[in-house]
Amino acid sequence: MNCQRCGAQNEEGSQFCKTCGIALGAAPYPPNYAPVYYAYPQPPAKQTNSLALIGLLLAVFVPFAGLVVSVIARKQCIERGEDGERLAKAGIIVGAIYSGVAFLAILAAVLIPLLIVSPLFNEAGVFGPMAMMVMMG
Numbered sequence: 223m224n225c226q227r228c229g230a231q232n233e234e235g236s237q238f239c240k241t242c243g244i245a246l247g248a249a250p251y252p253p254n255y256a257p258v259y260y261a262y263p264q265p266p267a268k269q270t271n272s273l274a275l276i277g278l279l280l281a282v283f284v285p286f287a288g289l290v291v292s293v294i295a296r297k298q299c300i301e302r303g304e305d306g307e308r309l310a311k312a313g314i315i316v317g318a319i320y321s322g323v324a325f326l327a328i329l330a331a332v333l334i335p336l337l338i339v340s341p342l343f344n345e346a347g348v349f350g351p352m353a354m355m356v357m358m359g
């Protein structure tokens with residue numbers, strides 16, 4: 223085993239170091255230097271863009287508004303070097319998807335009743351130019 227103080231190789235089971243005489247197997251010899259903790263200057267904590275969080279939340283409940291807010295938030299994050307760009311990006315994606323779904327839902331809610339009463343349906347309920355041509359003879 224190696225002496226904890228001087229590092230000399232000693233026979234296994236030796237009680238004292240043959241070089242410096244310190245008791246082996248005892249508590250580690252205190253290092254002759256105090257651990258120095260360098261105070262590295264911490265980079266200033268980045269401010270998280272609050273609009274980014276609002277945008278993401280909005281995107282879930284009011285998709286289109288959330289999409290717009292998230293786009294603005296992302297722009298602010300980049301311009302100001304603020305945190306939250308990923309949050310804003312998530313808001314944009316969620317907002318876009320939800321907006322698309324909401325848009326389709328509204329479209330369907332408006333169009334389906336229209337189509338049902340539409341004369342453009344043929345007897346089979348098939349909508350399209352073919353039905354119109356059939357109806358027009």
Ligand SMILES: [Zn+2]
Binds near residue numbers: 227229
């Ligand atoms: Zn020693």
